[in-house]
Every structure is written in structure tokens, then in C-alpha cells.
Amino acid sequence: MSFRTLLIANRGEIACRVIRTAQRMGLRTVAVFSDADAKALHVALADAAVRIGPAPARESYLSTAAILDAARATGAGAIHPGYGFLSENAEFAEACAAAGIVFVGPPASAIRAMGSKAAAKALMQQAGVPLVPGYHGEDQSDATLRDAAARIGFPVLVKASAGGGGKGMKIAQDAASLEEAIALARGEARAAFGDDRLLLERYLAQPRHIEIQVFADSHGNVVHLFERDCSIQRRHQKVVEEAPAPGMTQALQAAMGRAACEAARAIGYVGAGTVEFICEGDAFHFMEMNTRLQVEHPVTEAITGLDLVEWQLRVAAGEPLPLGQEQLRIAGHAIEVRLYAEDPARDFVPSVGTLRHLALPAGEGVRVDAGVRAGDAIPIHYDPMIAKIIAHGADREEAIRRLLRALEATEVAGVATNLSLLRAIAAHPAFAAAELDTGFIARHAAALLAPVGEAPRAALAAAVLRLLRDEPVTDPADPYSPWGLASAWRLNGAGWQDFHLLEGEARRVIRAHLGAAMVLDLPGGAARIEGAAWQGDEIVFSLDGRRIRARVLRDDAAITAILDGVTYELRHDDPRAAPVAAEAAGGRVVAPMPGRVLQVLVAPGDRVARGAVLLVMEAMKVQMRITAPAEGTVGALRCAVGDLVEDGAELVVLGAV
Numbered sequence: 001m002s003f004r005t006l007l008i009a010n011r012g013e014i015a016c017r018v019i020r021t022a023q024r025m026g027l028r029t030v031a032v033f034s035d036a037d038a039k040a041l042h043v044a045l046a047d048a049a050v051r052i053g054p055a056p057a058r059e060s061y062l063s064t065a066a067i068l069d070a071a072r073a074t075g076a077g078a079i080h081p082g083y084g085f086l087s088e089n090a091e092f093a094e095a096c097a098a099a100g101i102v103f104v105g106p107p108a109s110a111i112r113a114m115g116s117k118a119a120a121k122a123l124m125q126q127a128g129v130p131l132v133p134g135y136h137g138e139d140q141s142d143a144t145l146r147d148a149a150a151r152i153g154f155p156v157l158v159k160a161s162a163g164g165g166g167k168g169m170k171i172a173q174d175a176a177s178l179e180e181a182i183a184l185a186r187g188e189a190r191a192a193f194g195d196d197r198l199l200l201e202r203y204l205a206q207p208r209h210i211e212i213q214v215f216a217d218s219h220g221n222v223v224h225l226f227e228r229d230c231s232i233q234r235r236h237q238k239v240v241e242e243a244p245a246p247g248m249t250q251a252l253q254a255a256m257g258r259a260a261c262e263a264a265r266a267i268g269y270v271g272a273g274t275v276e277f278i279c280e281g282d283a284f285h286f287m288e289m290n291t292r293l294q295v296e297h298p299v300t301e302a303i304t305g306l307d308l309v310e311w312q313l314r315v316a317a318g319e320p321l322p323l324g325q326e327q328l329r330i331a332g333h334a335i336e337v338r339l340y341a342e343d344p345a346r347d348f349v350p351s352v353g354t355l356r357h358l359a360l361p362a363g364e365g366v367r368v369d370a371g372v373r374a375g376d377a378i379p380i381h382y383d384p385m386i387a388k389i390i391a392h393g394a395d396r397e398e399a400i401r402r403l404l405r406a407l408e409a410t411e412v413a414g415v416a417t418n419l420s421l422l423r424a425i426a427a428h429p430a431f432a433a434a435e436l437d438t439g440f441i442a443r444h445a446a447a448l449l450a451p452v453g454e455a456p457r458a459a460l461a462a463a464v465l466r467l468l469r470d471e472p473v474t475d476p477a478d479p480y481s482p483w484g485l486a487s488a489w490r491l492n493g494a495g496w497q498d499f500h501l502l503e504g505e506a507r508r509v510i511r512a513h514l515g516a517a518m519v520l521d522l523p524g525g526a527a528r529i530e531g532a533a534w535q536g537d538e539i540v541f542s543l544d545g546r547r548i549r550a551r552v553l554r555d556d557a558a559i560t561a562i563l564d565g566v567t568y569e570l571r572h573d574d575p576r577a578a579p580v581a582a583e584a585a586g587g588r589v590v591a592p593m594p595g596r597v598l599q600v601l602v603a604p605g606d607r608v609a610r611g612a613v614l615l616v617m618e619a620m621k622v623q624m625r626i627t628a629p630a631e632g633t634v635g636a637l638r639c640a641v642g643d644l645v646e647d648g649a650e651l652v653v654l655g656a657v
Helices: 012-024 041-045 064-074 090-098 108-115 117-126 142-152 175-193 250-266 297-304 308-316 396-408 419-427 457-469
Strands: 005-008 028-034 048-053 078-080 156-160 169-172 198-202 208-216 222-234 237-243 271-280 283-290 333-340 357-359 366-370 385-393 411-413 496-503 506-514 518-522 525-535 538-543 546-555 558-563 566-572 588-590 595-600 613-619 622-627 632-637 650-655
Touching: 005 012, 005 064, 012 028, 012 041, 012 308, 012 366, 012 385, 028 041, 028 064, 048 064, 064 090, 078 308, 090 108, 108 117, 108 283, 117 283, 142 156, 142 175, 142 198, 156 175, 169 175, 175 198, 175 613, 175 622, 208 250, 208 308, 222 250, 222 297, 237 297, 237 419, 250 271, 250 283, 271 308, 297 308, 297 333, 297 366, 297 385, 333 396, 333 419, 357 546, 366 396, 385 396, 396 419, 411 558, 411 566, 457 496, 457 506, 457 518, 457 525, 457 538, 457 546, 457 558, 457 566, 613 650
Parallel strands: 005 028, 005 078, 028 048
Antiparallel strands: 156 169, 156 198, 208 222, 208 271, 222 237, 237 333, 271 283, 333 385, 357 411, 366 385, 496 506, 496 566, 506 518, 518 525, 525 538, 538 546, 546 558, 558 566, 588 650, 595 613, 613 622, 632 650
């Protein structure tokens, strides 16, 4: 190998994943980190680590100068960019070459050819690859985009030309909504990619998103490693991926594989890449080429038995592809789901905070790629992915069974997650029947996004047992006195104690009878509790003869009970605690998520109509317009441009007209 030290210019799970393969190959690894990631997992795993700047990505992970300085300081002979950030930045690839450092990716010319979605579509059109009707021109004026949308026909998809990962992508259902879609797409594209150019495409109602993994070396060899179905998405970002794609005919697979390889040859491609297609029936349309490793590459690794990062490193070192097309085989079926810190009940708003508890699955046919541990923070500055969970089986049915078991063993506390959504998808009959398209989540939203439901009796019992275990003494000066116990202790006779648990707005009053045998008055009747045994935060007990295992976390009054993999959030309302004054919500506009204020569009005294845009926020590369809930007059502003605000923070006070 022509290099001995590899710097990974990324963070999170992809940095950890690259580090592990590089170390297995005997390479020395160097991590880079922002101030927000000083204690991150990828920093701990690497052989060396270098700070590259403050938390905002544009000042750290997007800083070519800082990363190249880190490479020089550590003697790195190669840089792996992961995905996102600088992975598809032609200028960065050229800067690496100028510095005499190997860029683990395609040549800058190939990145440029496919880096602009508009230019890539023009190139594919010349090559005869079918395209979705759209506009890919250089004229970016609003008038030109409006005219193009009218010609294409609504609904129309507005996309960042330099985009990826669902950023800078909006749907305009009609001409009236086009202006807002263009403005939001431009803003997200500028923030995420530093390039606000857009393209338009006809929005297909029920397409499948099929992509082909390609690999090429510097010796003229090009292969494809079969296809992946990435149709199940939210906000145009993938949630579930699987390989091979269910229900594909051999003829369609072969045609798409040939087209993908031809696309790679046409631009002199080298390394790992993905050619993405939109499919309806037997027709397929070129969408884009990602000139990097994809988030969903583990499913391809599972069915081929290959390590794609190892292939990347060997190709970057000048070696030929390890295998030819005729040597590649598919073994079984693999499915990957992305576990995100986000709240599906609130339109997938990102969730930030500390992972108070994280248990990830293991077992036959299960792989987990994670970039965080219990105790780590999910910051507002980056993508909110917690982990990727991959299940592989002899066939699709076995892969689904293993995925369901893996998701049942997954536990997260401290942030909102999409775990319940992933479980619901994996268990849905339409998923089992492989009825897949990009509208899957929206079509089955009633079942997939249903609330968890009330905490069951066992979860309430576990919460009470935790409170009893943690029972404080009221007189620290005399902790052994029975008179100092805030409990149901009685000098003579059995005592009882009431516990008030809040679940949302609902109050559950549970009376604990603490005699020789414990009895809890739970919803639905009394229950006998026996054999309670704690190990850390985990408890095993018997509830009316049924063995229960639960994990119960406590943070002051907040109690998290995890039972059968489902998380229930409760709150202990202690009548002995000092009352907390409630703050009136009337006239307050609050942050729907933690983030940064990008624009403030009103001033005190302004009269605003219901629905008027008051300000624009950004969190985890997603922009959101904050609007007036009712007609009123701006009484006060509680934020300014550049402020970092927490979830629920007051932003604007509205008064009567």
C-alpha cells in the first residue's frame, strides 16, 4: 500500500466504520474533530486525533485548510472523506492532490461531472439514459423556474443541484406553493452545500428508488455490485434500504447494471460510486450519481461478503479491483434501517440532548454501525443519526425476522427517536409483501405513526419500584431514624403510600401496600409484586405470577421505563415537592426544535396576519419557517440572528391587534 497513515475527514458512524477497516488492514488512523465532538466515539477509536475548529461544520468539517493542516501535522498519506461534508467536493480532491495526499475517492473531474445534478442529467441525456422530465438549466431566476414548472406540470420537485441526503429538496403541489418551495430549497442548499442552484423535476407519485453500487479502478475495470431498494423515505431521505431490490426482473436488473457501469466509464470514474434511478414498472430514469460511498453500503457488503471500504483503500493505492463482474455473487438478503434522533410525531423534527441510555442489538445476522455511546450528546450542528441496524438472512423473510428481533432489543433514552416507526415498518404487512415506493410512510401513516399508547401496568409498576428503591430520607442528619423516612413505614400494622405519575396530561395514582407482600393498586385492579431484584437500572420482578424485565431510568422527577423495547416517559408528581409556577402560553411563539436563528423578519410593533413568517430557523441542515399562530401585533422579540435556541424557547411575543 502506497500510504501508511489514513486521515478520516468526517465524524460519527462513518468515521468509526472507516477507522475499523483501516486498522484491520494495518493502517494508522487519524481522526479530526470539532469542539462539539472532542469526546466523540470516532476520536476515541482513532490512533491520533486533531482539533479542526468550532462546532459549525463550515468552520471545521468543511474547512479544507484545517483538514489538510491536520494531515500534514500527522503525516497522513491519504484522506478518506466518508460521505457528506467534503466527500463530493472537487476542489478538496484537487487540494489533496496538490498537497501530495491521496484522496480516497474519484478524480476531481468525475466529481465535477456528477457533482451538479443538472450537469449530470445533461451528460446522461447525451448518453441516451432516460431522464425524468425537468429543468436543468443555468438560468436560476424565479421567472425561469416558474415557467419551467408550468411546462413540466405540477406537482414538481425542487432540488438542490449540488444536493444529497434530502437537503434542499421540496415539493410544490401547485403554482401557489412554488415560490416558498424555491426559497426554502435555496436556503437549505446554501447552508448545506454552499451552492444554491436548483433544478426542477416532475414529481412522480409512486416511484421506486433503486440504486446501483458501482466500483472502478485506475486500470479501466468497472463492475457493479448489484442493486439496492431505497424507496422508504421521509423528507426525501432514506429510512430503510435493502439488497437485492425485491421484485426486480432479471432483465431490468441487467439493464440498470449496464447503464450504471456505462455512466461510470463515461466520466472516467475511479473508486466507489452509486448511480441512482427512479423506477415505475419496467421503466427507469436516471436521477443522479453519488461520487462517494453511500450510507446504505452495509447491505451490499452483507449480500456480497465484501468490505467496500477495503476496496476503496486498495483502489486509491493504485491496485486493481479485487474481483471481476463474473466473480461477484449475491448471497441472501439484507435490510438496513437508520435510527435517528428525531420525533416522527412532530413531522420528524430533530431531537438533541444526551443519550442517557443506549442499548444496541447483537446476534446472528445482525450488524450495527454506530457513532455514539450512552452518555454522548446529539448536537444540533450535524445529522441526527444514532446508528444503522443491518439484518442479513438467507432470504428476505429471515432478514425481516432478524430485523424485528434486533429492533426489539434496541433501547434509547434521553432523546426522541424514530425507533417505534422502524418497528412499525418492519412489522407492517405491506413491507412483508414488498409493496415499496417512496410514498410508503405517508400512505401507511395512520399505522406507522400511531402514538405508543398508555404505559401498561408492568411499566407503571416498574416506575413505582424505582421510586421506592430511591426513596430519600427527609432528615440527612439522622438517616437511620425511621421517623426520617418519607415512606409508608408504620410502627404497628401495614402501611401504604400513594405515587402520582404523570403521563402527558394524564395522572396515574398508584397506591403501594408495603406489608409482608407488596401489592400495587394499578389501573385495572390490584397486582401482587414479588421477587423484585435490581441490577443497575434493570429490574426483574413478578407481577401476579408473570415475570417482568424492565429498565427504569430516573432524572429527578422524570422517569423513563423501557419494557419489551418500548419506551414510556413518565413524571413523578411528588405532593411534597415545592410547587412550580406555570407559565402562560398565550401569545408566545416558541421554538419547535433546538436550532440556530437564521433570519428575523419582524420587529416589535409590526402587525402580522395568521400564517405570516416571523423568522427562519435551521437545525441539522433543515430549515423551518416559524409562522404566526394567529393575527396579532409583535410585542417583543426574544431572539436575534445567530442565536442558538433550545426546544420550546420563547422566540416572539404576540399581542392583540
